Every structure is written in C-alpha cells, then in structure tokens.
Amino acid sequence: MRSILILAVMFGGASLAFTPAARAQSKIPIPVPRPDYVPDTTPQRQTASERTVLSGTKLTLADVVFMGLRDNRTIKSAYIDRIAQKFDLRVAEDRFTPQFSISGEVARQRIGDVTSTTIDVSPGVTMLTRTGATFDFVWSNSANIGDGNRTLSSAAQVTFEQPLARGAGIEVNMAPVQQARLGEKINRLRLRATISETIGSVIFTHRDLLLAQEELKLAEDAVGRGEDLLRINGALIASGRMAQMDAVQTEADVESQKLRVLRAKQQIETARLALLNLLGLDFATKIVATESLTPRKVDTKIGRLLAVALDQRPDYQGQLYVIDQNRLGLVVAKNEQLWDIALFARGRFGGEFASRSPTQNVADIVGGVRFRFPINDISRQQLLVQADTSYRSAELQLADIRAGVEMQIRGSAAEVSLLWQQLVIAEKARDLAARAIEIEKLKLNAGRSTTFQVRSLEDSLRTAENQLLAARIGYMNALTRLDLQLGTTLDTWKIALKD
Known part of the structure; x- marks a missing residue:
C-alpha cells in the first residue's frame, strides 16, 4: 500500500511540474x-x-x-x-700582464779541506706585448764565500724580441x-x-x-x-x-x-x-x-x-x-704558415767583485735578426x-x-x-x-x-x-x-x- 502511495505522489508531482509551454518545447517531460x-x-x-x-x-x-x-x-x-x-x-686575460718571479739557491759544499758557501738570488720579469714582442729582464746576484776568499757578481740581463711575420700583429x-x-x-x-x-x-x-x-x-x-x-x-x-x-x-x-x-x-x-x-x-x-x-x-x-x-x-x-x-x-692558423723572422737584442750589464782583486765591469750587447725557414714541414x-x-x-x-x-x-x-x-x-x-x-x-x-x-x-x-x-x-x-x-x-x- 505504501509503494502505491509513493508512486502516486511521484507521478502526481511530475504531472504538476509541467506547463503547456514546456510540453510544446519537448515531447519528453523533465520534472523538477x-x-x-x-x-x-x-x-x-x-x-x-x-x-x-x-x-x-x-x-x-x-x-x-x-x-x-x-x-x-x-x-x-x-x-x-x-x-x-x-x-x-x-x-x-692575464696574458699581457708582466710576470714577476724570484729564483735562487743556497748551497754549502766541501771539497777536500776547502769549504765554501754559494748564494744565488735572481729576480726577474717577463712580459708579452700585444704586438707579439717579448721582454725578459733578469737580475742575477751570486756570492761565493770560502776560507779567506769571497767573490760577488751582480748583473742585469735584458732580452727583447719582436716577430716580423709569424706571431706578429695585435689580431x-x-x-x-x-x-x-x-x-x-x-x-x-x-x-x-x-x-x-x-x-x-x-x-x-x-x-x-x-x-x-x-x-x-x-x-x-x-x-x-x-x-x-x-x-x-x-x-x-x-x-x-x-x-x-x-x-x-x-x-x-x-x-x-x-x-x-x-x-x-x-x-x-x-x-x-x-x-x-x-x-x-x-x-x-x-x-x-x-x-x-x-x-x-x-x-x-x-x-x-x-x-x-x-x-x-x-x-x-x-x-x-x-x-x-x-x-x-x-x-692564427694562417699566421702559423708564415716564416719565422724576428728582430732581437740582448744586453748584460753589471760587475764582478772578488777579494784582493780589482772590480771587473760587464757590458755585453748583442742585436740582429733571427730567422727560420721550414722547407718540408707540413704539420703547420x-x-x-x-x-x-x-x-x-x-x-x-x-x-x-x-x-x-x-x-x-x-x-x-x-x-x-x-x-x-x-x-x-x-x-x-x-x-x-x-x-x-x-x-x-x-x-x-x-x-x-x-x-x-x-x-x-x-x-x-x-x-x-x-x-x-x-x-x-x-x-x-x-x-x-x-x-x-x-x-x-x-x-x-x-x-x-x-x-
């Protein structure tokens, strides 16, 4: 009996939910x-x-x-x-910055009954320029102290080289x-x-x-x-x-x-x-x-x-x-194909001092052109x-x-x-x-x-x-x-x- 009442309520509510306009729009009713x-x-x-x-x-x-x-x-x-x-x-970028260095040596040696001490200190600087020129400076200082005998030498050596073909140029x-x-x-x-x-x-x-x-x-x-x-x-x-x-x-x-x-x-x-x-x-x-x-x-x-x-x-x-x-x-590779020609100059200036001997001055200067022409080197x-x-x-x-x-x-x-x-x-x-x-x-x-x-x-x-x-x-x-x-x-x- 309860089921019949529920069906009646459901279908009754469904029929009341529609208006004539809604039926005109659709054949299938859509109840609320x-x-x-x-x-x-x-x-x-x-x-x-x-x-x-x-x-x-x-x-x-x-x-x-x-x-x-x-x-x-x-x-x-x-x-x-x-x-x-x-x-x-x-x-x-440090390529063209002057590079400073100091090298040296302290040694003590004994030959027979003769004992001596040798001290070498050589500060230096090396620099490459944008044109390819290289500049080297070394100041060599050497002292030898033995039994009753002392010698001292101090000389500055300067080297300069400027390529003219291979290695030359800012680019x-x-x-x-x-x-x-x-x-x-x-x-x-x-x-x-x-x-x-x-x-x-x-x-x-x-x-x-x-x-x-x-x-x-x-x-x-x-x-x-x-x-x-x-x-x-x-x-x-x-x-x-x-x-x-x-x-x-x-x-x-x-x-x-x-x-x-x-x-x-x-x-x-x-x-x-x-x-x-x-x-x-x-x-x-x-x-x-x-x-x-x-x-x-x-x-x-x-x-x-x-x-x-x-x-x-x-x-x-x-x-x-x-x-x-x-x-x-x-x-760079094309430049490597050129001949190796460069201007160079070297100079050494200083003196040598020894006990009970007069001082000897050093002044050597060399300059010229260096070249090297490869004949059959295909590696370059x-x-x-x-x-x-x-x-x-x-x-x-x-x-x-x-x-x-x-x-x-x-x-x-x-x-x-x-x-x-x-x-x-x-x-x-x-x-x-x-x-x-x-x-x-x-x-x-x-x-x-x-x-x-x-x-x-x-x-x-x-x-x-x-x-x-x-x-x-x-x-x-x-x-x-x-x-x-x-x-x-x-x-x-x-x-x-x-x-």
Whole structure:
C-alpha cells in the first residue's frame, strides 16, 4: 500500500511540474526534482561531501620556481662550475700582464779541506706585448764565500724580441684572449639554458602534482554522483519500480571509482616526492600545488616567434660565438704558415767583485735578426686544414640549429593553437555531459529512463571531465614548452642572472 502511495505522489508531482509551454518545447517531460523522493528506508552511504582534504603548505607556480632557483642541486652545480670557468677567463686575460718571479739557491759544499758557501738570488720579469714582442729582464746576484776568499757578481740581463711575420700583429696575439671572452659568453648562455631547463622541469613537475590533485577531485565527484544514483536506485527498488539485481552494476561502478580515488592519491604522492626532490626540500614536507586552471589565449604568429627565438635561444646565440672562435682560430692558423723572422737584442750589464782583486765591469750587447725557414714541414699546414674545416663545420651547424629552431617553433605554435581549440571544445563537451546527466536523472525519477542510461551518461561525463583537465594542463604545458623554445623563460619570470 505504501509503494502505491509513493508512486502516486511521484507521478502526481511530475504531472504538476509541467506547463503547456514546456510540453510544446519537448515531447519528453523533465520534472523538477523533489527532496522527499527518497524513502526513509533507503540506506545512507558515504557521500562525496566527505572529500579528501589535502593538507600541507600551498605552493603556487611562482613559489616553486623561486624555491627551485634557491635550492635546486643542478643549478648549484652549474654555479660551482662557473667558478672555474671565470678563473679560466682571468688566466687568459692575464696574458699581457708582466710576470714577476724570484729564483735562487743556497748551497754549502766541501771539497777536500776547502769549504765554501754559494748564494744565488735572481729576480726577474717577463712580459708579452700585444704586438707579439717579448721582454725578459733578469737580475742575477751570486756570492761565493770560502776560507779567506769571497767573490760577488751582480748583473742585469735584458732580452727583447719582436716577430716580423709569424706571431706578429695585435689580431694574432689577442686571439687567445678574444676566444676566452667568447667562451665566457658561451658559458653564460649555457648557465642560462641550464636554469631555464631546470625551471621548466620544476613547472612541469608542479603541474603533475596539480593534475593528480584535480584527478582526485574528479574521482571523488564521480563517487559522489554514483552514490546519488544508488540512492535513486534505492528509492526505485523500495517503490517496486526496479529489481534489486539492477542496482548491482551501479554499486560496481562506485567501487571502481573508489579505486580511481586511491590511484589518484598514489599519483599525488609520487608527484609530491618528485617536486620536493627538484626543490631540494625534505621529502617529509607536505605540500599542495595551486595554480589557476583558466589559461588565456596567446598570440602564435610564426614571424614574431621566430625572430624572438633567434635572438634569445642560447643554442643559436652560442653557435654564433663558436663561429667567431673558429674564425679567430683560422686567423692564427694562417699566421702559423708564415716564416719565422724576428728582430732581437740582448744586453748584460753589471760587475764582478772578488777579494784582493780589482772590480771587473760587464757590458755585453748583442742585436740582429733571427730567422727560420721550414722547407718540408707540413704539420703547420695541418693546423690550417683543421681550423678551416672547424670553421666551415660550425657554419653548417649554425644552419642546422636554425632549421631546428624554426621547426620547433612552428610545431609548438601549431600545438598551442590546436590545444586551445581542444580546450574550448572540451569545456563545451563537459558542460553538455553534465547537463545530460541532470536531465537523465530527472527522467529516471519520472520513470522515463533507466539506470543503464544514467550510467552510460556518467561514463561520458567522466571522459569529458578527464579530457577537459588534460586539455587545460596540456595547453599550459605547451605554453611553457614554447617559452623554453623561445629562450624567454628567464624574461617571463623576470629572473636576472647574478653571475
């Protein structure tokens, strides 16, 4: 009798919920849901309102980027390498600085019954000029003290040599310094690339954690909708409109979504540990990723993007510096093919003093031209061949890098454009799928649908939700990849390298 009353109330309410205008719009009535359609005898289940609360420190994208800059081990290692690289540049630029030195010796010897002490001290300086001239100065001081006999000599020796062909010229002698400076620019670009790639890794890992968190929310929402459907089934079973066995598949679907919840929690833990590892934080730290999931559309004009990439990409700009280095190497190799001709001059001035002997002055001067003409030495020509092939290979590699840059930019621009279209379509599909379930549940309540149809639409909704989430994360990751390929990651995040 109670079942008959429930059916009467349900169908009566359904008929009162429609107006003539509504019947004119649709042949299938959509009743207004009523809060009292579930009988008191329906067993209560755990609802999706008991959602998992993720505890921990909330980290935005900006937080993880700047924490990565501070504590990431890859970046720390890159800065440690920069210590040696900057010192290499300092050594190269010290090429024309006068080099001072002091050499000496103190010795005591005994020959038969004669004992003597010898003291030698010789300070000196050596300098290379930008024209290739070398200047050496040595001041030799020697003293010999024996039994009743003392001798002392002090003389300054000056040597000067200026190449006239091989090794002559400012360009040739400055080449090693210029190559070192270009190498320093390349090293700075490599540091920039390392930091950009590390930032990209941190961003992608942060989004992996965000994706896992959002998948957990979707899974719990699916569980909640499944439990709502179970309550509807309970009402239909209690009213005699559905057999008990017809609700089994719905219960199986709910349990399946509970497994999905557990998998999402495991994915959250995996992504959390990966992010903590990149940030250099304690693995026991509880963190929650936060980021807006409403991306904006960006301009993907190829001409503008390609111009930015060629101006900012570390690999392309670095290859330009490599070509300059090889060009200088070619200049040096060509200079090595010249004859070895040089002007030289040597002079020695001083005196020798001995006990019970007059002082002897020393004044020797020598000057002239030194030359060496190789006849059949092809080893120097080998240097020229190697330098020429290196230079031409570097130019070919630049063309290859440029083609690769353009291919990447065109591919990323197309990916961003298509993913935006997918995002727009996925949002519409999700909204329509959600609306379809609402309508189908109302029809089920009115007896005009079946649980199987609701479950089918539920599967469609879950698919649409997953597609929308994947489209959002995929689009944001595509923008990050495009930023990396443009070489503008540090500019995007307003990061200035303090090297």
